[in-house]
Amino acid sequence: MxxxxxxxxxxxxxxxxxxxxxxxxxxxxxxxxxxxxxxxxxxxxxxxxxxxxxxxxxxxxxxxxxxxxxxxxxxxxxxxxxxxxxxxxxxxxxxxxxxxxxxxxxxxxxxxxxxxxxxxxxxxxxxxxxxxxxxxxxxxxxxxxxGQGLVARNAKPQLSWHIAKRDGRQLLLIDNRGSGHARLSNVTLAGRQLSSSLLGYVLAGSQNAFPLNFPASVRDTLSAQLSTTRSWQSKGSPQAE
Known part of the structure; x- marks a missing residue:
């Protein structure tokens, strides 16, 4: 489907x-x-x-x-x-x-x-x-x-992000090269809040896109809560699409 x-x-x-x-x-x-x-x-x-x-x-x-x-x-x-x-x-x-x-x-x-x-x-x-x-x-x-050899508590995301434009819209693209998914909540970019609760998931070995309603740059800082005990903060990666 x-x-x-x-x-x-x-x-x-x-x-x-x-x-x-x-x-x-x-x-x-x-x-x-x-x-x-x-x-x-x-x-x-x-x-x-x-x-x-x-x-x-x-x-x-x-x-x-x-x-x-x-x-x-x-x-x-x-x-x-x-x-x-x-x-x-x-x-x-x-x-x-x-x-x-x-x-x-x-x-x-x-x-x-x-x-x-x-x-x-x-x-x-x-x-x-x-x-x-x-x-x-x-x-x-x-x-x-x-699968065998990996358990939920040891599956961790490895995240990076960049900004792209598609169909005239600016998107936040988040890549996950880790062994586990990322659950993104309380997300801010350049000090502006994207979501006060759950924004979405980025699956292991995948990329997800989130629309932006304000201009942003990879020089800005993106921060998110990944769990009750773990947070993530990062500058963007300069990429062109």
Whole structure:
């Protein structure tokens, strides 16, 4: 499946689309928000809890996740599957989803996936007179899987960045030559804030692009929070595109 069919998803909870039926809103809590599968793990757990006041139907799918030339791409895959792939959760109840590894990740590599959880609109009750719009929710959770010889705690990003122009727009391009992904939050460039929360990810061995709405230079300083205990600060690399 190409990135033209599934938009780039960076937020853990993403409001996806409007549907034409009306119903009571639901609230789904998901944990953990950063599941992993180390090389010796056969499966991981993902829990869903319905904190709303109506029954929730959810479809669970897992896509391969890549970043090519600064673009997000999602592909169908069978390396990791969700069981069950469809769930019905009553108000106040929890549901366990098992993330089952069917094929090993290459040794020393980190593989990235996106778990998409789509709420399926329930049909209106017979004879009901509902009006207005309801929201269909899509939740997106990153999943990282590790090959033999690499574990999550030792997979580290190695980052550099530069500025480029594409289609008349200035972009911040961040490269990651490390063994693990980078999760960028609280990002500032030249003392100006790009994001006060999550800006996005740069996968291992990949490049991601972030649009800028102000002029910037590689002589400026870029800083970001990579985790609760690790930060990153760097001058840019002079490159031309």
């Amino acid at each position: 190409s990135h033209s069919l599934i938009r780039p998803l960076f937020l853990t909870l993403l409001l996806c689309s409007l549907v034409s039926t009306a119903r009571a809103g639901n609230s789904v809590m998901i944990w953990p928000i950063d599941p992993i599968l180390d090389s010796d793990d056969k499966a991981a757990e993902l829990w869903l809890e319905n904190r709303g006041d109506a029954t929730t139907l959810m479809q669970v799918r897992i896509f391969g996740w890549r970043q090519l030339n600064g673009n997000e791409q999602y592909q169908n895959q069978q390396d990791v599957v969700a069981s069950p792939p469809m769930v019905r959760i009553e108000p106040g109840k929890r549901q366990l989803i098992r993330l089952i590894k069917q094929r090993a990740t290459p040794a020393g590599k980190e593989s990235a996936y996106r778990i998409l959880l789509d709420e399926i609109p329930a049909p209106p009750a017979p004879g009901s007179k509902q009006a207005g719009l309801a929201f269909q929710m899509r939740y997106s959770v990153p999943l990282f899987v590790y």
